[in-house]
Amino acid sequence: MKGLGTEFRERLARGGTAIGCNVRFSRSAEIGPILAACGFSWMMLDFEHSPASPHLAYDIGLAAIRAGVLPLARPAGHSAQEIAGLLTNGALGLVVPHVDTPEQARAVAAAARFPPRGTLSVPGSLPHFGYGLSLAEACARFNEEVVVVAMIESGTALANLDAIAATPGIDGLFIGASDLLWDLGLPGQYAGPELRDAVRRVCAAARANGKFAGMGGPREEAVWRESLAAGMRMILTENDLSLLMRGARDRVAFFAQAAEEED
Ligand code: 3PY
Numbered sequence: 001m002k003g004l005g006t007e008f009r010e011r012l013a014r015g016g017t018a019i020g021c022n023v024r025f026s027r028s029a030e031i032g033p034i035l036a037a038c039g040f041s042w043m044m045l046d047f048e049h050s051p052a053s054p055h056l057a058y059d060i061g062l063a064a065i066r067a068g069v070l071p072l073a074r075p076a077g078h079s080a081q082e083i084a085g086l087l088t089n090g091a092l093g094l095v096v097p098h099v100d101t102p103e104q105a106r107a108v109a110a111a112a113r114f115p116p117r118g119t120l121s122v123p124g125s126l127p128h129f130g131y132g133l134s135l136a137e138a139c140a141r142f143n144e145e146v147v148v149v150a151m152i153e154s155g156t157a158l159a160n161l162d163a164i165a166a167t168p169g170i171d172g173l174f175i176g177a178s179d180l181l182w183d184l185g186l187p188g189q190y191a192g193p194e195l196r197d198a199v200r201r202v203c204a205a206a207r208a209n210g211k212f213a214g215m216g217g218p219r220e221e222a223v224w225r226e227s228l229a230a231g232m233r234m235i236l237t238e239n240d241l242s243l244l245m246r247g248a249r250d251r252v253a254f255f256a257q258a259a260e261e262e263d
């Protein structure tokens with residue numbers, strides 16, 4: 001049976017898009033079923049930029065899998081220990097921040113897979129696929145399903161783009177637009193030519209290596225339209241907190257306007 005990671009990769013390989021949400025604020029396991037009902041196919045559990053505890057990989061990650069949403073974790077760094085904790089408890093892949101070199105790409109790709117494909121430490125049981133598989137079956141299935149995405153967030157990463165893209169075990173390249181622009185000395189210039197050029201280069205490097213390309217950071221719809229046209233397919237729309245605030249502000253604005261019209 002095809003799992004969520006395989007479906008995700010195949011959808012992107014066919015040219016489809018995968019819409020994701022950065023989960024940095026939600027603490028309930030219900031966020032997976034909620035995102036599923038809204039049409040999201042993946043989530044990024046954010047351990048880099050939120051005060052989340054690793055326990056969320058278990059609570060939110062597993063419930064997301066049961067609801068049909070692929071739970072990827074963004075670790076705070078590249079440590080094999082942190083990655084093992086997130087992956088063996090419920091995350092089914094990684095969005096790895098600040099992958100600047102092919103050496104770093106190789107290390108995180110290995111840290112995300114059990115031997116013989118990598119060096120991920122084998123736990124007592126692996127919960128992702130239910131409780132009916134043997135440990136050996138579950139680890140083999142995990143190695144098939146896990147998705148590893150390298151974030152391109154600096155000028156150094158852009159300089160090493162082809163070598164990072166060619167790294168076996170890296171499934172996709174993903175621009176972190178905010179960090180990239182700040183690193184290039186262009187804070188906040190999401191609509192500028194430099195990000196457009198980076199998008200074009202990342203899409204080309206991904207295509208040349210049979211990988212997919214994605215991005216997070218921009219909010220401007222015009223930037224997204226251009227990036228989709230350039231080949232971006234793995235889309236991190238925004239985070240759960242900003243979605244909530246935008247929806248809340250829209251409702252307040254509607255009722256404030258309606259009240260004014262009544263006066
Ligand atoms: C960035 O824009 O730097 C990101 O990490 C997006 O998630």
Ligand code: MG
Pocket residue numbers: 097153176177178179
């Ligand atoms: Mg970033």
